[in-house]
Amino acid sequence: MPELPEVETIVRAIRPALVGRRITGFEASWPRQVQPSVDAVRAALLGRRVQAVSRRGKYVVLELGGGAGLLVHLKMSGRLCVAEGHGQERPQHQRAVLRLSGGAPLRFYDARKFGRLRFAPELAAALSGLGPEPLDPALGPARFHAMLSARRRQLKPLLLDQSFLAGLGNIYTDEALFRARLHPRRSSAGLDARQARALLAAIRAVLLQAIACAGTSLDWIYPGGRMQARLRVYGREGEPCPRCRAPLRAQAVGQRTAHFCPRCQPAPRSRA
DNA sequence: CGCCATGTTAGAGG
DNA sequence: TCCTCTAACATGGC
Secondary structure: OOOHHHHHHHHHHHHHHHOOOEEEEEEEOOHHHEEOOHHHHHHHHOOOEOOEEEEEOOEEEEEEEOOEEEEEEOOOOEEEEEOOOOOOOOHHHEEEEEEEOOOOOEEEEEOOOOOEEEEEOOHHHHOOOOOOOOOOOOOOHHHHHHHHHOOOOEHHHHHHOOOOOOOOOHHHHHHHHHHOOOOOOOEHHHOOHHHHHHHHHHHHHHHHHHHHOOOOOOOOOOOOOOHHHHOOOOOOOOOEOOOOOOEOEEEEEOOEEEEEOOOOOOOOOOOO
């Protein structure tokens, strides 16, 4: 479910209630979601202090000092909140609880049980497989163009590949490709410098707008966002393109559904 | 009942 | 080596 803007929004929401607290307990009710194991994670966490809460790609990172940390990936339906009770959440969907000194516990809910909690002795090593952060100023247009040119993949699946670029999911890849006027099936190696620059700018613009909107809320899984009203193509097949009025289309690309304007985003001549 | 879903990954095959 | 696709994870909503 959550992509970079939603995870960023969650991190900002829970950070103030976590930083500085000491961990006094950890329980999980669906053990396969916890790595390396519930007991090992509990042993590693007890007594440690949360020094910082950050985000890397779609991971929530609880930094615990000494380079160690707890990584939380929400996958399709995971949610995090700090509260004494369940509030609006369904109690039967709570999968883990992190108890903290002097404050409410951090609760992890996940209807589909795809989410993961992982203790990492070395955060840097655990996160080393991720590509660069799209909003990192160190990622310039020239480097991005070089990254694209080094691969020969369809743009849509490449942008979804977290080892290529960290944080984009199905919604924001479609939105970025539309804004850059690039067809989702175009080959990454075929872009010129100007197109690569436009794509990077489009990715950043849509992510920043989404963060400002607290993310996208399309169903019960992620409430509170306002970006859904500003999506231009995702979930809008059949509606007129906001730019040229041609009917928007939805088509499978790399096993995911891509939404795009067939006129503003002309298809590549052959395949890929 | 069947199909879809904001995510990731292991494995097969080209 | 690189790319693409399938299955799997597990559940809820339509």
